[in-house]
Amino acid sequence: MVKFMEEIKDILEYIDVKYNKQLFIDLFNKCRSIEPTRFIETTSVSRALITKGNFREDWKEILDHHAKVHEVFDEHATGFNYSDDNGYMPAHIDLAEQRHYNLLLPIYGIAEINVYKTTKDIKLTFMHGQTHWQVPENYSNKNLTKIGTVKIDKPVLLNTDYLHDVNIKEAPRLNWVTRWYGMKNYNFSEFKNLVETTLNG
DSSP, rough: OOOBBBBTTTEHHHHHOOOOHHHHHHHHHHTTOOOOOOOOTTEEEEEEETTOHHHOOOHHHHHHHHHOOOOOOOOOSEEEEEEESSSSSEEEOOOOOOEEEEEEEEEEEEEEEEEEOOOSSSOEEOTTTOEEEETTTTTTTTOEEEEEEEESSEEEETTTTOEEEEEEEEEEEEEEEEEEESSOOOOOOHHHHHHHHHHHH
């Protein structure tokens, strides 16, 4: 049986952010007919900024609000992740300039994130032409040391410098991700405080 942790300090923590779920559902339904970005390694699909140019305008209300924290978003990740079954995303790290964080806002459904000890001796590789995330070279979690598992049923902030996977436990599952990058190297607690103060202000 999986033992859930309330948080994994400075890596994956619940965050107090207020958001209007109905707004996200309405915006997702408007873009649902758009062909998503698909990854071979996962059954989930992504509609992110890179998927279609007009998403920046369609999602302006959300992006303008989140830009108060920092105005540069990772176009590969910022947007909706959706799964209609109990799928998964394998262990990976997300790459960007300087330190970066993901704000995950669950809309419906539930996922779990496992975080793994991430050391320089773990050989990582890009897959299928991707240039913004890497997986272990042997493409297996067998040799990884799990740090903990957190249930994503409320907002979390994730330090994506650590290997992490995503497992859908209650589908369909819809999640919004904001990934900021190219910013000052805030430590985790500093950035978490900035996000909470700014988005709830």
